[in-house]
Amino acid sequence: MATTAIARPRASRWALRSSRGGPGLLRQAGLQALCLFVLLTVVFPVIWVFSVSLNPLNLSKPQGLEIIPPNATFDAYAQVLNKPTANPISFLELTLNSLKIAIGTSVVSVIIGVFAAYAFSRLRFRGRAVLMLMILAVLMLPNVATLAPLFVLLNSVKIDWPILGSFNLRQSLLGVGLAIISGLLPFAIWNLKGYLDTIPKDLEEAAAVDGAGVNQTFLRIILPLSMPALAVTGFLGFIAGWTEFYFTSTFLSGTVQNHTLALALNAMVGQFAATPWPAFSAFAILFALPPAIVYFFAQRWITSGLAIGAVKG
Amino acid sequence: MAAITARLGAARGRRSGGPRTQRAAYLYLVPAFLVMGVITIYPLLYQVWMSFTDTELKHLNLRLGLTPDFVGLQNYQNILTSALSIPNFDFLRLIIYNLWWAVSNVAIHLVLGVAIALLLNAKGLWFRRFYRAMYIIPVVIPALIVATVWAHMFDADSGAVNLLLAGAGGILGIPATVFHIDWLRQVAPPMPWLLPHPSGGPDLALPLAYYAMLITNTWLGWPLNSVVATGALQSIPNELYEAAEIDGATSWQKFRNVTLAYLRPAMIPYAIYGFVVTFNLFYLTFFMSGGGPNGRTQLLVTQAYYLVNNVHLYGVGAAFAVIMFFILLVITLITNRLTRATQTYTL
Known part of the structure; x- marks a missing residue:
């Protein structure tokens, strides 16, 4: 007993000194080599696609x-x-169409x-468990x-206008937006509920007393209080809409004027596409850059916001 | 004072669901469930009905006015017995490959994620914050861009992977033609003994495309694991290591009994989350191998997309989605049990 009591401060003092001094130079060099190697593997594809995009277009x-x-x-x-x-x-x-889908679906x-x-997180009512399940x-x-x-149902909404021509909900951006919301809304509810659950209830109790x-x-x-969570959930929804592929590619096949960036990317890399690599690379960079920049700088909030929603389930 | 307690009581009553709260709760739920009722729940119920029909492209043309026939469980039977009239469809192989794809990826992500988090956590490491910021790059790039870029990198003629291998091989005197590897299309499996071909069972041998996508997904997947592991590592009180040192623990013992013990409860829920994400990962397979060669790298999600988008078998696609639902339900129930089991694990 007595020996531990004496040994403990000495041990912690030793630990303090070693952390201040850091590892030896040789070990530091080894660690740096490892870190640089990992860094190289991480940035290699990014540098590669950038360098390919600088090639002249006649080089396929x-x-x-x-x-x-x-x-x-x-x-x-x-x-x-x-x-x-070729379209x-x-x-x-293309960007405007992608933006319409991304902003519309995430905001709604x-x-x-x-x-x-809010109802799921704070109010108790009959049928709560069933609805949450x-x-x-x-x-x-x-x-x-x-x-x-969704394809069959949205396709069944067809209106023939006398002069304006026919409108098919399935082939419209509105139809695609509805299809995306069908999956995005449950996600938003769940993610936001997870965040609201973490807000302490003291404030509300005080308000209730008043x-x-x-x-x-x-x-x-x-x-x-939930503004950060709304922003993060909205951003995740925005990314999902910005890169949405299943519905846009299946629904919008015929209507070129409604095509999005993701569809154009697919047209560039498809089996029969003959897009020169420099053009593909430039397109990929322009497509990825806006969300990547936001994500890169807001990364800490986004991952923590996501983690709450995902893990709290 | 009495007034306050009375109001507190009223507030509590609201919380536990008085008639006023009940009504308010339903009012708050109305918009969401109105929208979901029309575009989520009704389509899902419609999907179940569709799965018992032979709905095809011709039934969608309203002018023809054709109504699909009720075929009972025929679609389910055809899927489960791999009797669909589409090429390279083997249901058992599909499921086993899909599970293997998710398990192998998550295992690699976990090990690499923890290892690199430990590396970044090394005492006195220079440029720690710089590395941490840069290592997040794969996460911020949309998955479909990652998939299409890596598909180009694995190109047989001018892909960066083959050029790098040829460059490294050139130093060792290996001719460059050896590295004309057709990563995404080569049919012959490089390691036939891994997931072999049981007699009477499906041919599970993994084509080269699987390894190419494994490499891509490793690049894509470890950083977030590393972020989670870093968070867990930073929550370990330093006193634990000091105490272990006093008790004369070796560094392996410290790693096992302190570091891993703290990492486990943080990593297991995240690994399960990663498992589900990887299980349903559409973009890599769709844009890199396209499910090929010969449908060997098809996942449930890419197969479901193919049924609707390419061959327009809406009835079969609906049945396939219902089967997917039950597969995912089983996975969710198992993983929930796993998470709960690890939650009781106390430190």
Whole structure:
């Protein structure tokens, strides 16, 4: 007993000194070599795709691994910004379609979702367990497994206007948006509920003592506190919509004016596509850059926001 | 004072579900369930009905006015006995491959994620914050970009992977033609003894495309594991290591009894989450191997997409989705039990 009492401070003092001094130079060199190797594997594909994008467009497949290739040019970027695929649609129009889907679906899901999330997190009512199980069951099924019924159902909404021509919900951005929300809304509810569960209840109890009702508690306390979670859930929904592929590719086949960035990417890499690699690389960079930058800098909040929703289940 | 307790009581009453809360709760749920009722729940029920029919492309043309026939359990039977009229469909192989794909990926992610988190946690490491920031890059790139870029990197003629291998081989004097590897299309399995071909069973041999996608998904998957492991590592109180030192523990014992003991409860739920994500990972398979060669790397999700998008067998696709639902239900029930078992594990 006595020996541990004496040994303990001495041991901790030793530990302190070793952490301040750090490892020896040889060990530091070994650690740095390992870290640099990992870094190389991480950034290699990014550097590679960038260097390929600098090749002149007449080169369908670059042959070397130079970071700055011979005859480096930004022609590929000019090309994809103007007309990325054989279809008559520009990069800007593709981006606008992707943006409409991404913003529309994420905003609708978050706004509707936060009301339901509040009810599930804070209110006790009959049927709560059944409804929550229902949402969980829907969440379990990947989006692609709802492709068949949504295709058939949305396809059955057809209106023939006398002059304007016919409108098919399935082939429209609205139809795709609805299909995406069908999976995104349950996710938003669940993710937001997970976050609301972590907000301490003291504030609401104090408000209740002051006579605040359910609505006031929600508007004055819960909603302001859950802004970060709304932003994160909205951003995750935005990314899902920005890169959505199952519904857009299955539903929008015929209507070129509704095509999105993801569909253009698919058209560039498909089996019969003959897109020069520089054009593909430039397109991939332009497509990935906006969400990647946001994600990179907001990474800490996003992963923690996601972890809460995912793990709290 | 009495007024306050009365109000507190009223507040508690609201919490435990008085009639006013009940009504408020339903009002809060109405928008979500109205929307989900139309575009989520009704389609899913419709899917179950569709799974008993032979709905095809011709039934979608409203002008023809054809109605699909009720075929009972025929679609289910055809799927489960691999009797679908599409090429390279073997249900048993599909499931075993899909499970193997998820398990092998998650195992690698876990080991690499923890190892690199430990590396970054080494005492006195220089540029720690820089490495941590850079290592997150794979996570921030959308998965379909990752898949298409790596598909190009595994190209047989000009892919970066073959060029790198040829460069490394050139130093050793191996001719470059050896490294003209057709990663994504070569049919012959490189390691036939791994997942062999049992007599009477499905041919499970893993094609080269599986390894190419395994490499890609390793690149994609370990960083988030590393983030989770780092969080767990930082929660370990330093006193535990000091106490272990005093007790004369070797560094292996410290790693096993302190580090791993703390990592386990954090990593297991995350591994399960990763398992489900990888099990349903569409983009890599779709854009890299396309499920090939000969359907050997097809996953449930890519197969479901193929049934609807390529061959327009909506009835079969619906039955396939229902079967998927039950497979995922079984997986969820098992993993839930696993998580609960690990939650009782106290430190």
